[in-house]
Amino acid sequence: MFAGDDDLIEIGHIVGAHGVKGQVKVFSHTSPIENIVKYSPWMIEHHGLKTTVKISGNSQGKNVIARVEGVIDRNQADELIGAKIFIKKSQLPRLQKGDYYWNQLTGLQVKTTTDIELGVIDHMMETGANDVMVVQGDRERLIPYVMDEVIKSIDLAKQQIVVDWDADF
Numbered sequence: 001m002f003a004g005d006d007d008l009i010e011i012g013h014i015v016g017a018h019g020v021k022g023q024v025k026v027f028s029h030t031s032p033i034e035n036i037v038k039y040s041p042w043m044i045e046h047h048g049l050k051t052t053v054k055i056s057g058n059s060q061g062k063n064v065i066a067r068v069e070g071v072i073d074r075n076q077a078d079e080l081i082g083a084k085i086f087i088k089k090s091q092l093p094r095l096q097k098g099d100y101y102w103n104q105l106t107g108l109q110v111k112t113t114t115d116i117e118l119g120v121i122d123h124m125m126e127t128g129a130n131d132v133m134v135v136q137g138d139r140e141r142l143i144p145y146v147m148d149e150v151i152k153s154i155d156l157a158k159q160q161i162v163v164d165w166d167a168d169f
Contacts, residue, residue, distance in 0.1 A: 008043060008086040009103045012036050017077035018065050024077050026057070026064040026085070031126070034059035037066055039087040044068075046083035098147070100154065102131075109160040110135050110143070113152055116167045118143075133161075141169065 016025040028036035037057035044051050057066030071077055092101065102124040110118040110133065119137020124145065126132075131145040143165055144150050153162045 007088050007090070009089055009092075009101075010084055010086050011039065012064075012085045014044075014046075014080045014083045014085065016081055017074050018063075020074045021067075022071040022073050022077045023057075023065050023067050024071070024080055026066050028064050033064055036064055036085070039091045041087075042068075043086040043088075044080070044083045045086065046080060100156075104156060105133065105145075105154070105161070107159070108154070108156075110137075111160060111162055112167055113162055113164050118163070118165070118167060121161070141165075 011030055012026050012028040014024045015027045017023070018025050026036060028034070030036045030039075037055060040055045041052050042055050044053055054069040055066050057064060059065075068077075068080065071080065095101065105121050106123060108121050110121060112118065117137065118141055119135045122134045122136040122140075124131055124133055133143045133145050135141040135143055143163055150163055150165060151161060152164055155161075
């Protein structure tokens with residue numbers, strides 16, 4: 001990826017061209033999805049090439065449309081399809097105590113309040129009702145991310161989350 005890769009997080013990717021003036025359609029991992037255009041510059045990785053670019057854009061219906069610096073026609077936009085979009089972690093807003101970004105939770109060890117190891121958070125997903133941790137261990141477990149009720153503690157220094165969860169679920 002880039003120099004200082006540990007400081008970068010993936011926030012989306014380019015899924016298509018939009019119009020004839022070089023705009024691109026973006027799949028965003030941000031919430032809300034249109035926040036992705038607030039994080040300029042982007043670091044784009046595509047076909048082994050890494051570029052830092054300024055962007056602008058907005059949401060149009062369910063899509064996010066962005067203008068990438070230097071991309072002026074549809075052919076150039078088409079060439080960017082599949083490009084991964086990264087930003088520096090320092091570009092993210094600071095969170096209040098007790099709030100976490102999903103990328104901070106990914107990779108944490110999950111254990112129950114009775115000290116049973118369930119596995120590691122592979123990724124998070126949004127369901128509408130609440131976020132869900134996808135935990136990979138002896139098998140895959142879907143554990144609701146509900147603070148105080150299910151999630152009893154998060155310790156980033158220890159890289160672990162303690163949950164009130166039946167290991168048989």
